[in-house]
Amino acid sequence: MHVLRRCPVCECSQAALLHTIHYPAEENRILPTEYRIVSCSSCGMVFDDFDADASTFARYYHSAEKYALKNIAGSGGESEEDKKRFQKIADRIVPFIKDKNSHIADIGSGRGELLHELNQRGYRNLSAVDSSKKCIAAMKNNTNWKTVHCALEELEGKLLCDFIICSQLFEHLFSPAAALQILSKILTPSGMLFIEVPNARCYEKYLYKPYHYFDGEHINHFSVEYLKRILHANGFKVLLFGETENKLLFDIVYPDCYALARKTTEPVPVMDAPSTDYTEKIMLYLEKSAKLSSLQQTLIQSQNPARRYFLWGLGAYGLKLLNSGLFDSWNIAGLIDIDQSKQGKIIRGHTVYTPSILKKPENRTACVCILSAIYEEQIRRQLQEMGFSGDVNRI
Ligand SMILES: [Zn+2]
Structure with missing residues (x-):
C-alpha cells in the first residue's frame, strides 16, 4: 500500500499493513484517531502511518x-x-x-x-x-x-x-x-x-x-x-x-x-x-497480541454489566479498549485518570473524573476496573491509600 507518512528510516512510500488501531474521537484530541502499523516495503522498518x-x-x-x-x-x-x-x-x-x-x-x-x-x-x-x-x-x-x-x-x-x-x-x-x-x-x-x-x-x-x-x-x-x-x-x-x-x-x-x-x-x-x-x-508480537485480545474480550463479556463501574486509566491502552465498544452495555458511572488535562472531558459519552470521585459515599461500593497497561499496581496502591472498599478488577 501507499503510505501517507514515508518510512522514517529509508523514506520509501510503500509498505505492508500489519495492524490498525482506533482511538475515540474525544473532545480536543490532537493526535490522529486511526493509526496503521506498517512494515516498509524497502527496508522492513515497522512504523505508524496516519493522516497527520x-x-x-x-x-x-x-x-x-x-x-x-x-x-x-x-x-x-x-x-x-x-x-x-x-x-x-x-x-x-x-x-x-x-x-x-x-x-x-x-x-x-x-x-x-x-x-x-x-x-x-x-x-x-x-x-x-x-x-x-x-x-x-x-x-x-x-x-x-x-x-x-x-x-x-x-x-x-x-x-x-x-x-x-x-x-x-x-x-x-x-x-x-x-x-x-x-x-x-x-x-x-x-x-x-x-x-x-x-x-x-x-x-x-x-x-x-x-x-x-x-x-x-x-x-x-x-x-x-x-x-x-x-x-x-x-x-x-x-x-x-x-x-x-x-x-x-x-x-x-x-x-x-x-x-x-x-x-x-x-x-x-x-x-x-x-x-x-x-x-x-x-x-x-502481533500474533500473541491477537490471542491475548480475544481472551480479554471474553473476560469483559463475562463481567456483570449491571454493576456500577468506574473505569480507571485513559492512556492509549485504556482509550483503545473504551473505543472497542466492549463496555457499551456496562453501567459506567464515570472514567478516572490522574492526568489533569483529561479530567472534565467527555469520552465516548462518559465524564473523566479525578480519583477523589471514589470518596463520595455513593461510590464507595462501586467496582473499579483498571484499564491501564503498566500502571495497574500504582493504581491499586492509590486505591488502598484512599481507603477504597469496593471491588477492584483489571482488564
Ligand atoms: Zn524503509
Missing part, C-alpha cells in the same frame, strides 16, 4: 502535561526505576566524555533527572531541553543546569554541544532523519550523540497487554539495526550499541536498545536490510 503531519505532533507535545508528572514512568521522572535507568545511561556515556566541562544537552529531558545524575558525577555544563512548558517549569528552581524551552526542530542556533542525549525520544519523532540533521548542526565537529529507544525486536518478550507498544506516541519501532542504519545514513559513525532492559515500575520491564555515535564527515557504509530476526519477532 509533523506540526500535529509538535502541537501535541507542546501541550502535553503528563511528562511533568512525578510518577510517570520512563520519561524524566523521579521514580527509583527511572533513577536506575539514568545511572545505566551515565555508566555507558561517561567513558566517552572525558572533559567535565563538556557541554552536554539532554533533549526531551522531562524533569531533568538524567542531568541530575550527570551533575553528581562532576559535569558542570549541562542543558535540559523540553518542549513541554510544565517540564520546564518543574525544573525552574534548579541551578545545576540551563533549561531551554523548545522542540528539537527549533534548536538550530540555540545551542552548541559536545554531547547530546536523546533518551526515549526518537520513537516519538515524526521525522527522525530530519532530527539527526538538526542535531548534527548543534554538535561540535567531533561531537557525540547517545540515543536510547524501545527495542521493537523484543516487544513480544515483554508483552503485558495486547498491542500496548503501539500507543499513538511511539510511532517508530526501532531495533539496534535500524538505529545504526539511520545514524550511518545521516553523518554519524556508531561507536557503541546494544540491547538492554529497564524496569519501568514494580514488575514491569521494558525492552530498550541504544547507540552512541560520533559526528563524522567521512562516508559511513549504510547497511541494506536488518540481518536479525526483527520482522519475525514483530509478527510474533
Whole structure:
C-alpha cells in the first residue's frame, strides 16, 4: 500500500499493513484517531502511518502535561526505576566524555533527572531541553543546569554541544532523519550523540497487554539495526550499541536498545536490510497480541454489566479498549485518570473524573476496573491509600 507518512528510516512510500488501531474521537484530541502499523516495503522498518503531519505532533507535545508528572514512568521522572535507568545511561556515556566541562544537552529531558545524575558525577555544563512548558517549569528552581524551552526542530542556533542525549525520544519523532540533521548542526565537529529507544525486536518478550507498544506516541519501532542504519545514513559513525532492559515500575520491564555515535564527515557504509530476526519477532508480537485480545474480550463479556463501574486509566491502552465498544452495555458511572488535562472531558459519552470521585459515599461500593497497561499496581496502591472498599478488577 501507499503510505501517507514515508518510512522514517529509508523514506520509501510503500509498505505492508500489519495492524490498525482506533482511538475515540474525544473532545480536543490532537493526535490522529486511526493509526496503521506498517512494515516498509524497502527496508522492513515497522512504523505508524496516519493522516497527520509533523506540526500535529509538535502541537501535541507542546501541550502535553503528563511528562511533568512525578510518577510517570520512563520519561524524566523521579521514580527509583527511572533513577536506575539514568545511572545505566551515565555508566555507558561517561567513558566517552572525558572533559567535565563538556557541554552536554539532554533533549526531551522531562524533569531533568538524567542531568541530575550527570551533575553528581562532576559535569558542570549541562542543558535540559523540553518542549513541554510544565517540564520546564518543574525544573525552574534548579541551578545545576540551563533549561531551554523548545522542540528539537527549533534548536538550530540555540545551542552548541559536545554531547547530546536523546533518551526515549526518537520513537516519538515524526521525522527522525530530519532530527539527526538538526542535531548534527548543534554538535561540535567531533561531537557525540547517545540515543536510547524501545527495542521493537523484543516487544513480544515483554508483552503485558495486547498491542500496548503501539500507543499513538511511539510511532517508530526501532531495533539496534535500524538505529545504526539511520545514524550511518545521516553523518554519524556508531561507536557503541546494544540491547538492554529497564524496569519501568514494580514488575514491569521494558525492552530498550541504544547507540552512541560520533559526528563524522567521512562516508559511513549504510547497511541494506536488518540481518536479525526483527520482522519475525514483530509478527510474533502481533500474533500473541491477537490471542491475548480475544481472551480479554471474553473476560469483559463475562463481567456483570449491571454493576456500577468506574473505569480507571485513559492512556492509549485504556482509550483503545473504551473505543472497542466492549463496555457499551456496562453501567459506567464515570472514567478516572490522574492526568489533569483529561479530567472534565467527555469520552465516548462518559465524564473523566479525578480519583477523589471514589470518596463520595455513593461510590464507595462501586467496582473499579483498571484499564491501564503498566500502571495497574500504582493504581491499586492509590486505591488502598484512599481507603477504597469496593471491588477492584483489571482488564
Ligand atoms: Zn524503509
